[in-house]
Amino acid sequence: MPDPAPLLARAVRDLRRESGLPVAFGGPVTRDGRGFVIDQLCGTRTRSLLSLRVDAGAGLGGRALELARPWVVDDYFASDTITHVYDHAVAPERLRSIVAMPVRVGGSTRAVLYAASRRPVGFGDRGFASLARVVQRVERDFEVEGEVQRRLAAALSAERDADRGAPAGSAAELDELLAELSDIAETVGDEDARRRLVEVCRRARSLSRRPPADRRAAPRAPAVRLSPREVDVLAEVAVGRTNDEVAAVLGLLPNTVKSYLKSAMRKLDATNRVQAVHRARETGLLGR
Structure with a gap:
């Protein structure tokens, strides 16, 4: 599984910039899928939300995680559609209008992102469209990096098999897998994701540059x-x-x-x- 921190750090910055809202934050879902931990902040004035564990069904983000769809409150502290177990963390930031959005990949939620304002605002169609674009990009980034991890693991496994003389893998297969990854990189629009993908190819190539002597024909x-x-x-x-x-x-x-x-x-x-x-x-x- 790819490290979500770089993807989510960029996502919260993009959320803040593209939505025009002053605050964005979020975090990855735990392995058991029962909650998430907020570890990315952008535009906050305090650290009250940092490292907050949010359980499925609890609060605004927990509601979005449980339902696997965005959830919005126009006035957080007046809302009766969520539980208020995390008011102690939200209060220092004086947040009012907040939207929580799950990042969904392969049928499961991988992270929850928030965008928020310190005054009541209406989340119209245009506002939701800009937020949805950011979420879709980070979902695509998760998919690409997951595929990179899968192919890299297969490539290195093939190389280890070849080192042991097993017939399942070969240097040629490794070359083909890495070349396929390079082709994928050509199609990735996000520059940071493309650079990471290319760097994975280079690291893998450096690991297999010199085959064992008994396989050198x-x-x-x-x-x-x-x-x-x-x-x-x-x-x-x-x-x-x-x-x-x-x-x-x-x-x-x-x-x-x-x-x-x-x-x-x-x-x-x-x-x-x-x-x-x-x-x-x-x-x-x-x-x-």
Whole structure:
């Protein structure tokens, strides 16, 4: 499971900025799903909410967690739709209008986020739409990082199997998994999430850069010839870099990188970047 702290820290900042509300906070749901702990604050004046454990069904956030949907109060202390067991933590912040929103991934709630004002405000359709966009982004980030964790675990497991001589895994499978992760990175719009995804690929690649001696086979004689720039581009792709990052490293335009990659794929008779890297390694055109 990915560490939720960086995702939630960014989410509460985004909630505050995009909603125009002065306060945002939240925290991850516990493993048993019966509550959550507020560990991210933005715009608060005190630390009264920090480390507060909120149980399912209790208070505003607990209600949102229990029902698995947003819950809003226009005037927190006057509301009769929630219990008031956490008034002692809310009072120092003098919060009035508050909305609590569950972050849902794969049918379960992973976190609860709040946005709040110290004066009564109406949460209209536009206000809820801006809040929903932030929640959807953090839900997508959880999904992406969860997939990264799953694929990375599978890749490293394959590498360990290969080290033990087991037939289940191979360095080629590891290459393919990491290349797939790089392709996923190209589709992620959130810059922070994309950078984390690329960094995972690099760390995994560094762990498997040198296979054991008994698995090092002499490369076959190259059947094709790649230009030096095509080799450079493939080498950067092999360590998990996206096209934009390859362009920055090599001092090229992104479209030029795509052109070199397309040319290398054609020469190697590869249908995608994964095959291109794998076949370049097999034929000795690219170091292992």
